[in-house]
Amino acid sequence: MDQPLWIWKHTDWPHFHWRPGRLAPLLRECGQAQGKLLGMLGTVSQAVNAQNELDALLQNILTSSAIEGEQLNVGSVRSSLARRLGLEPSKDTSVSRRSEGLAELIMDATQQYAQPFTLARLLNWHHLLFPTPQASYAARALNVGALRGDEPMQVVSGRLDRPTVHFEAPPREGLEQALEDFLEWFETSRHQPELDPLVRAGVAHFWFVTLHPFDDGNGRLTRAITDLALAQGEHQAIRFYAMSASILEDRTGYYNALESSQKATLDITDWLEWFLKTLLRSIQQAMARIDRVLDKSRFWQQHRDLVLSAEQIKALNRLLDGGERGFEHGISAAQYQAVAQVSKATATRHLADLLEKNCLIRLPGGGRSTRYKVNTARE
Numbered sequence: 001m002d003q004p005l006w007i008w009k010h011t012d013w014p015h016f017h018w019r020p021g022r023l024a025p026l027l028r029e030c031g032q033a034q035g036k037l038l039g040m041l042g043t044v045s046q047a048v049n050a051q052n053e054l055d056a057l058l059q060n061i062l063t064s065s066a067i068e069g070e071q072l073n074v075g076s077v078r079s080s081l082a083r084r085l086g087l088e089p090s091k092d093t094s095v096s097r098r099s100e101g102l103a104e105l106i107m108d109a110t111q112q113y114a115q116p117f118t119l120a121r122l123l124n125w126h127h128l129l130f131p132t133p134q135a136s137y138a139a140r141a142l143n144v145g146a147l148r149g150d151e152p153m154q155v156v157s158g159r160l161d162r163p164t165v166h167f168e169a170p171p172r173e174g175l176e177q178a179l180e181d182f183l184e185w186f187e188t189s190r191h192q193p194e195l196d197p198l199v200r201a202g203v204a205h206f207w208f209v210t211l212h213p214f215d216d217g218n219g220r221l222t223r224a225i226t227d228l229a230l231a232q233g234e235h236q237a238i239r240f241y242a243m244s245a246s247i248l249e250d251r252t253g254y255y256n257a258l259e260s261s262q263k264a265t266l267d268i269t270d271w272l273e274w275f276l277k278t279l280l281r282s283i284q285q286a287m288a289r290i291d292r293v294l295d296k297s298r299f300w301q302q303h304r305d306l307v308l309s310a311e312q313i314k315a316l317n318r319l320l321d322g323g324e325r326g327f328e329h330g331i332s333a334a335q336y337q338a339v340a341q342v343s344k345a346t347a348t349r350h351l352a353d354l355l356e357k358n359c360l361i362r363l364p365g366g367g368r369s370t371r372y373k374v375n376t377a378r379e
Contacts, residue, residue: 197233
């Protein structure tokens, strides 16, 4: 007999199962990475931790929306988060109702994790996701704060006359009961010691996004529920990494993993394996950011007695910060000139001075291609 096309058509739906042996190595790696991240956070100042939390939450909001093709106002979202974290918001930045709603949603998910996750709370999240007039989100009116209508819910692509159906959600009839079953499981599973918290987060993600209970916003709410589940499992580290950013990096893989499992059996091992690999990558990226913070702190402590120009300090900080604004392959004289906003002759003189003071080291290569990187060797 042919298998049902969609996973929710199985008679045992939603009784998922998986192969623990395949997940065990990844679970060990994730657990070790979480522990290491928390240990690293304990070595930096409270102010640095607050900034890291702000950056991670901001990245989570921006990338969760970017997965759905929406670009947000970064300054507005940052200001909304900063105020809630007790930090100084960016000046002269207008804060929109959209930013306020998104900030409140993620703060509720990551800080109020001890509170029960009820239908009322979920519907409020949907209101926070769509706080302004409906026309700004879709061509058709949305049922904001209410479950979707009776029309079939499908995820499609391709030509209008020959669409490819990637996913079809369960029918509207019975959706209230299906959602109630999910919410009941979400609460009771918190107290099941035999269920690994990270596996629970992966199951919650897959189950809710498969239900697709709203007209719009299902993906973003799914990722918020995932953040809530992770926060319940580890209490604090979730605030310092952004899983949505790692999902965005592999958006095609994300949708492929969901689609293949939603068309398969109730064995969701493949999905959970993808989920845990992505979670591990997000934690490792957070550790790399903290490493850069620690390297920067050590560097300036080591060179605290040096006399440097403001331009030299600016360039060194750019190199030490790394990331998108850093210079992964070192900085050239021309790049130093642009960053420090100095003449070519001054750039050459500054770089020579930094070499002499052991702040920089010269990378292999010569002439115009000569590059320099920060000397992080400890004296």
